[in-house]
Amino acid sequence: MTVHEDSPMTSASDHSAFPGTAKTYAPYADALQAAAKRDSLFLSTPGHGGTTTGISAGQAEFFGEHTLSLDIPPLFDGIDLGVDTPKDEALQLAAEAWGARRTWFLTNGSSQGNRMAALAIGTLGTGVVTQRSAHSSFIDGIVLAGLNPGFVSPNVDEVNGIAHGVTPDSLRHAIAAHPEKVSAVYLVTPSYFGAVADVSALAEVAHEAGAALIIDAAWGAHFGFHPDLPESPVTLGADIVIMSTHKLAGSFTQSALLHLGDTEFANRLEPALARAFMMTASTSENAHLMASIDIARRDLVNSQDAIADSLDNIRQIRARIEGSEHYHLLSGDFMNHADVVDIDPFRLPIDITSTGLDGHAVRKRLTEEFDIFAEMATATTIVALIGIGKSPDLGRLFDALDQIRAENSGTPGAGTAESATRASGIPALPNAGELVALPRDAYFAESELVPAAEAIGRTSVSSLAAYPPGIPNVLPGERITAETVEFLQAVAASPSGHVRGGVDATLSMFRVLKD
Numbered sequence: 001m002t003v004h005e006d007s008p009m010t011s012a013s014d015h016s017a018f019p020g021t022a023k024t025y026a027p028y029a030d031a032l033q034a035a036a037k038r039d040s041l042f043l044s045t046p047g048h049g050g051t052t053t054g055i056s057a058g059q060a061e062f063f064g065e066h067t068l069s070l071d072i073p074p075l076f077d078g079i080d081l082g083v084d085t086p087k088d089e090a091l092q093l094a095a096e097a098w099g100a101r102r103t104w105f106l107t108n109g110s111s112q113g114n115r116m117a118a119l120a121i122g123t124l125g126t127g128v129v130t131q132r133s134a135h136s137s138f139i140d141g142i143v144l145a146g147l148n149p150g151f152v153s154p155n156v157d158e159v160n161g162i163a164h165g166v167t168p169d170s171l172r173h174a175i176a177a178h179p180e181k182v183s184a185v186y187l188v189t190p191s192y193f194g195a196v197a198d199v200s201a202l203a204e205v206a207h208e209a210g211a212a213l214i215i216d217a218a219w220g221a222h223f224g225f226h227p228d229l230p231e232s233p234v235t236l237g238a239d240i241v242i243m244s245t246h247k248l249a250g251s252f253t254q255s256a257l258l259h260l261g262d263t264e265f266a267n268r269l270e271p272a273l274a275r276a277f278m279m280t281a282s283t284s285e286n287a288h289l290m291a292s293i294d295i296a297r298r299d300l301v302n303s304q305d306a307i308a309d310s311l312d313n314i315r316q317i318r319a320r321i322e323g324s325e326h327y328h329l330l331s332g333d334f335m336n337h338a339d340v341v342d343i344d345p346f347r348l349p350i351d352i353t354s355t356g357l358d359g360h361a362v363r364k365r366l367t368e369e370f371d372i373f374a375e376m377a378t379a380t381t382i383v384a385l386i387g388i389g390k391s392p393d394l395g396r397l398f399d400a401l402d403q404i405r406a407e408n409s410g411t412p413g414a415g416t417a418e419s420a421t422r423a424s425g426i427p428a429l430p431n432a433g434e435l436v437a438l439p440r441d442a443y444f445a446e447s448e449l450v451p452a453a454e455a456i457g458r459t460s461v462s463s464l465a466a467y468p469p470g471i472p473n474v475l476p477g478e479r480i481t482a483e484t485v486e487f488l489q490a491v492a493a494s495p496s497g498h499v500r501g502g503v504d505a506t507l508s509m510f511r512v513l514k515d
Contacts, residue, residue, distance in 0.1 A: 023093065026298040029291035031079045031086035036069040045073050045284075072287050079287075090294040097297050098224065098243075099235040100259035101266050104277050107289040110218040111137035112280045113242035113258040117186070117214045118145045119276035120240070120269055124212060125183030129174045132432055133163040135216060136465040136472045136500055138186055139439065143463075143476060146440045150178035151432070154191075155339045160330060161378035161429055162349070163471065165189050165197030165339040168205045175209045186214040189233065192376065193383060194219070194331050194347030195340045196230045203237030212239040212265040219344065221249040221257065222388040225300045226307045230342040239265045240273070248346055248388050251296035255289040299389070306389040313391035314345045320398070326354040326405060327398075330381060347375075348384040355401060356408030360426070362401070364495040370400040379426055426490040426497075433460075433479035437513070442477035446514045449503060452489065455480045455510035462511050466491040467498040480510060 042049040050069045052060035060068055074080060080087035095103040106112045118141025121128060130138065132151040142149055152174035154163045166187060175182045185206040189197035199215060206213040215233040217223070221243035224232030234241045241259040245251040258277075260270055300307075321329045328351040334340045352362050359377035366372040366382070374382040386392060436459055437445070447461045457479060464474040466488060473484055489507045491497035503509045 024298065024302050026090065026291070026294040027086040027093070028079070028090035028294040029298075032070055032072060032287055032291050035072055035076065035079060036066070046071055067288070070288060070291070074283070074285055074287075087290070090290075090297075094257065094293070094297045095259070097301050098232055098241075098257070098259055100241070101262040102260045102270060102273075104258045104273070105285075105290050105293050106256040106258055107254060107282060107285045108256075108280065109246070109254045110216065110242045110244040110256045111135070111140075113256055114138040114216065115141040115144060115280050116258055116273060116276040117240050117242060118142055118147060119279060120272035121145070121184035121212060121214065122147060123272040124265075124268065125181055127178055127180040127182045128184045128186060129171070129178060129182050129211070130186040131166055131188050133188060133191075133471045134186055135188070135218070136463050138216065139463045139472050139475055143439045143443045146438070148180060148438055149435070149475075150174055150182070151435075152187075154188075155337050156429065157330075157337075158428060160349075160351070160380045161426075162191075162193050162330065162381070163429075164191055164193075164195045164334065164337050166202070167339045168198065168201040170339075171202055171205050172209075175205070175211065182209055182211045184212045184214060186216065188216045190217065190219045190223075190230070190344045190347075192219065193334075193349045193381075194344035195334045195337070196220075196342035196344060197339055198341045199231075199233040199236040199238055203239075207237070207264070212263075212269065213237070214240040215242070217241050218244040218256070219247055219347070221245045221247065221296075222300065222346070223344075225388070226304065226311065228311055228345075230344065234259045234261055237261070237263065239263045239269060245293055245296045248385060249296045249300060250387055250389065251292040252289055255293045255296075257293065303389050310386070310389050310391050311345065314386060317348065317386075317394050318345065320394075321348070321350060324398075327351060327401065346386045346388060348386070349381050350384065350401075351380055352382055352401060353380050355405040357404065358426075360494045360497070362404060365404055366397075366400055370396070372397055372400055426494060427483065427487050430473065430481060430483035430487045433474065433481045433484065435475065435478050437477035439463075439476040442513060447511050448514045449509045449511055452485050452508055452510055455512055456482045456485060458510070458512035460510065461513055462501045462503075464488060464502060464507075465500045467500055480512065485510075 048056035048059055048068055052065050091103055114137040122145035126148045128147045129150045129152055132153050152166050152171050154166050156163050203213045215238040217233050223230045239261050244256045246253045246255045260266055321327050330349040330351055331343045334343050352359055355362055358379045359381045363374050363377040363382050375385045376383045442461050460474045460478055460480050461476050463472050465472040488499050492499050492507050503511055
C-alpha cells in the first residue's frame with residue numbers, strides 16, 4: 001500500500017501501511033474524524049454542509065454538531081477516493097479479523113447481505129436449498145434472482161415455538177430431493193434463540209454436492225473473538241457469511257458485514273458479489289454506519305478483557321436463572337438436539353411460564369411498566385440478549401418478573417407451557433403450504449385481493465413473515481393454508497406482533513394469484 005504524505009490516515013493516526021501490525025485503530029473512522037476537523041466549506045451534498053446554521057440548526061440541536069460534521073458523502077479524497085484508501089484498509093482489517101478472503105461493509109443491514117448472496121449464487125445456477133426458517137430478506141433475494149428453491153426444515157421445539165438448525169443428514173436428503181442441480185445452500189446459524197449448528201459438517205455436505213454454502217450468521221458477528229465463544233462460520237468452510245454487527249457486536253443499527261470465505265467457490269463468487277453489492281447498496285452510503293462497523297471491528301479485536309468480564313457476568317446470570325425455582329433457561333437443553341453443537345451464551349431464552357402469563361404479555365408489561373425491552377417472545381419464553389463486552393445487572397429484570405409472577409400466582413392452571421400457549425392465543429407454528437409456482441413467477445403474476453377466508457387454498461404472491469423474528473410463514477408461490485391464516489392473524493392481533501408483507505394490519509385481506 002502506498003501512503004501519501006497528505007493522507008489523513010498518516011497525518012491523523014501515523015499508522016503503518018496495512019496489513020501491518022498496528023490493529024488498535026479504525027482507519028476509516030479515523031480518516032472521517034480528521035476530515036471533520038478541517039475548516040471546509042461544503043458546496044455539495046449533504047445539504048446541511050456540516051454546519052449548525054440556518055435550516056440545519058434543528059439537526060444540530062437534536063444530533064449534535066459533531067454528528068453533522070461526520071456526515072461526509074462518498075468519494076471523498078483521503079477517505080474512500082482512489083486506491084489504497086483508509087476505507088480499503090478498514091475492509092482489509094475486517095477481512096483479517098473474521099478470517100475472510102474479502103469483506104464488504106453493509107449499510108442496509110444483513111437484509112442487504114442476504115439479497116447480495118441470492119443474486120451472486122444466481123451466477124452458479126438456479127437450484128438452491130434453503131432452510132425453511134430463513135429470513136424474509138433471503139426470500140426477497142430468491143425473487144430478485146429468479147431462483148428455484150427447495151427447502152430443508154429445521155428441528156422445531158413445538159412446545160416453546162422455537163426453530164433450531166438442520167442436521168447434515170437432513171441437508172443431504174434435501175439436496176437429493178431437489179428436482180434440479182443444487183448450486184447453493186442457505187442456512188441459518190446461530191438461531192434467533194442462540195442454537196449453533198455444525199457448520200463444518202454442513203459445509204462438507206454442500207461441497208460434496210458441488211454447492212456453495214451461505215450462512216446467515218446475523219446473530220453471530222461476535223463468534224471467534226474469544227476462546228469461550230463458538231468459532232466463526234467464516235473459518236469453518238462457509239463460502240458466504242452474512243453478519244449483523246449491530247445485533248451484539250456494538251455497531252449502529254442497520255450496519256452489517258458480508259464475508260467471502262477463502263474456498264473453492266471464491267474465484268467465481270467474488271466478482272458476482274461485487275456486482276450484487278453495486279446493485280443493492282446505496283450510492284450515498286452513510287458514513288456514520290461504516291465508521292461504526294470499523295470501530296466495532298477494532299474493539300472486538302482489542303477488548304479481550306471486556307469480553308472476558310462480560311462472559312463471566314453471563315455465566316453468573318445463567319447460573320442464577322438455572323438455580324431459580326421459578327425460571328428456566330431453555331438453551332440449557334439445546335445440546336440435546338441433534339442439530340445443535342454449541343450455544344451462544346449472550347442470548348438468554350428464559351422460560352417465564354411461572355408468571356402465569358404468556359411471553360408476549362410479559363414482554364409487553366416489561367416494556368410498558370418497567371421500561372425493560374426484551375428482544376422477542378414466544379408463548380412460553382422471553383429472549384434477552386447481552387451485547388458482547390457488556391456486563392449489565394439483570395436484577396431489575398428478575399425483580400420485574402417476580403412482581404408479575406406474584407400478581408398472577410393464583411391464576412388457575414398457571415405455570416405450564418400449555419397454559420401459556422393457551423393464554424397467548426397464538427396457535428402453533430404452521431407447516432408451510434405447497435410450493436406450486438416459482439417465487440419470482442408468482443411475485444410478478446397478475447394478482448387480486450381476497451378476504452382471508454377466501455385466500456385459503458389460493459397461491460400467495462406475497463412473502464408474509466411474523467415479527468419477531470421475521471421468518472416467512474408464506475412465500476410467493478405457496479398455497480395459503482387455514483392454519484397459516486389463523487397463525488398470522490393471531491400474531492397480528494398480539495400485543496407485540498407484526499406481519500411483514502401484510503396488505504393490512506389485521507390480515508383481513510390477502511393478495512393471491514388471480515384465477
